[in-house]
Amino acid sequence: MLDRAARPMVSLVDKYLPDPYIFVLILTLFAFVAAMVFEGHGPMAVIEMWGNGFWNLLTFSMQMLLVLVTGFMLASTPLVRGILNRIAALASTPGQAIVLVTFVALIASWINWGFGLVVGALFAKALARQVRVHYPLLIASAYSGFIVWHGGLAGSIPLVIATDGHFTADMIGVIGTGETIFAFFNLAIIVALFIVVPMVNRLMLPSEEESTYVDPAVLDDEPDTTVIINRPADHLENSRVLAWLVGFSGLAFIFQYFMNGGGLNLNIVNFMFLFLAIILHQTPKRLLGSLHEAVKGGSGIVIQFPFYAGIMGVMTASGLAASISSGFVSMATAESLPFWSFISAGLVNIFVPSGGGQWAVQAPVMLPAAQELGASIPRVAMAVAWGDAWTNLLQPFWALPVLAIAGLKAKDIMGYCLMLLIITGVIISVGLTWL
Numbered sequence: 137m138l139d140r141a142a143r144p145m146v147s148l149v150d151k152y153l154p155d156p157y158i159f160v161l162i163l164t165l166f167a168f169v170a171a172m173v174f175e176g177h178g179p180m181a182v183i184e185m186w187g188n189g190f191w192n193l194l195t196f197s198m199q200m201l202l203v204l205v206t207g208f209m210l211a212s213t214p215l216v217r218g219i220l221n222r223i224a225a226l227a228s229t230p231g232q233a234i235v236l237v238t239f240v241a242l243i244a245s246w247i248n249w250g251f252g253l254v255v256g257a258l259f260a261k262a263l264a265r266q267v268r269v270h271y272p273l274l275i276a277s278a279y280s281g282f283i284v285w286h287g288g289l290a291g292s293i294p295l296v297i298a299t300d301g302h303f304t305a306d307m308i309g310v311i312g313t314g315e316t317i318f319a320f321f322n323l324a325i326i327v328a329l330f331i332v333v334p335m336v337n338r339l340m341l342p343s344e345e346e347s348t349y350v351d352p353a354v355l356d357d358e359p360d361t362t363v364i365i366n367r368p369a370d371h372l373e374n375s376r377v378l379a380w381l382v383g384f385s386g387l388a389f390i391f392q393y394f395m396n397g398g399g400l401n402l403n404i405v406n407f408m409f410l411f412l413a414i415i416l417h418q419t420p421k422r423l424l425g426s427l428h429e430a431v432k433g434g435s436g437i438v439i440q441f442p443f444y445a446g447i448m449g450v451m452t453a454s455g456l457a458a459s460i461s462s463g464f465v466s467m468a469t470a471e472s473l474p475f476w477s478f479i480s481a482g483l484v485n486i487f488v489p490s491g492g493g494q495w496a497v498q499a500p501v502m503l504p505a506a507q508e509l510g511a512s513i514p515r516v517a518m519a520v521a522w523g524d525a526w527t528n529l530l531q532p533f534w535a536l537p538v539l540a541i542a543g544l545k546a547k548d549i550m551g552y553c554l555m556l557l558i559i560t561g562v563i564i565s566v567g568l569t570w571l
Contacts, residue, residue, distance in 0.1 A: 174456060209413040241282070245284050247288065272348055297311045297316070321515065451497070464480035477516050
């Protein structure tokens with residue numbers, strides 16, 4: 137039934153969803169018009185907001201590029217390829233492959249969102265090398281695990297409000313993760329998604345005649361291990377000692393970092409990926425060969441993220457994001473505020489696809505409303521977090537690293553993600569409102 141229901145969505149997206157770069161250009165113009173029409177700003181004022189915000193995601197853009205590159209380099213090492221292939225061997229049918237990749241992606245994303253994006257995509261490729269399975273749905277399933285990230289261990293909003301001195305501490309104090317990430321309602325949503333998302337993905341699997349397969353040879357990115365020594369410098373490029381001295385120094389830092397109480401974040405994940413790759417590739421030359429292959433998929437991140445930063449600048453500086461939030465809050469009661477916070481966050485996320493940035497925009501609207509209505513502040517905060525994670529199924533911003541690794545386009549997977557958007561939206565809404 138879900139396969140038949142998903143077909144129109146897949147067809148619709150395939151026909152009308154443009155390349156993510158075109159999508160971000162359209163969103164840019166839409167934000168321009170909305171800021172002028174609804175907030176009363178002049179054209180040059182809006183353009184100035186856009187230009188001022190255009191480079192605000194440079195650090196984050198580099199982090200995301202490194203998520204792709206370091207994750208690819210680590211996965212292309214013989215050890216990690218062997219592990220992924222052995223786990224992939226647990227699946228012998230297309231249905232098992234879809235369920236297995238979804239579970240792996242869900243677990244990895246719950247631990248850390250950057251880790252989840254890379255592991256899900258790389259594991260999907262390992263499965264596709266061993267099982268004949270509908271490739272677009274396999275990659276969509278790998279990406280679908282990303283939906284749980286903001287309710288997981290690395291959720292930016294719950295971690296921010298659990299930190300001393302956060303920017304809304306004067307208003308709400310410090311709220312521990314026991315009231316957010318590990319609260320009953322949030323854990324119930326997580327458990328429900330761990331059950332429903334793999335099931336939905338499996339039920340969307342088309343018949344063999346309607347499936348699109350990928351040639352395993354195309355996915356075979358076995359690194360070149362040939363060693364050629366023609367000049368003195370070749371000894372350095374193929375030196376295991378040089379690689380291991382630097383690589384194990386990086387591991388020593390990682391060990392000390394966690395011993396000192398450090399937690400998982402994007403920088404430390406990239407650091408671990410990089411230095412493990414340095415060690416496991418054994419020589420600088422092998423690492424650089426893997427790097428050359430990895431950077432080919434990073435063009436979308438490089439060109440699109442500055443445009444999203446510009447859109448965020450317009451949405452924030454013009455007051456448009458706050459107006460959207462206020463409009464939904466005006467319809468709310470104490471009981472329904474988490475639901476409307478979730479819906480408004482989902483809408484804002486289309487234009488501001490950043491959990492931390494979105495909280496900075498919505499917190500000044502949502503928190504006073506929660507206090508005035510007597511609503512649960514931890515629940516409202518998590519509603520914004522889930523809204524941010526929810527519409528990532530529709531927003532191609534976060535799918536770019538996955539698509540780059542998989543070699544697909546956004547239109548190939550977004551039809552399946554649209555079906556998941558509808559079903560998971562119901563589950564999350566019920567959890568936030570009634571549990």
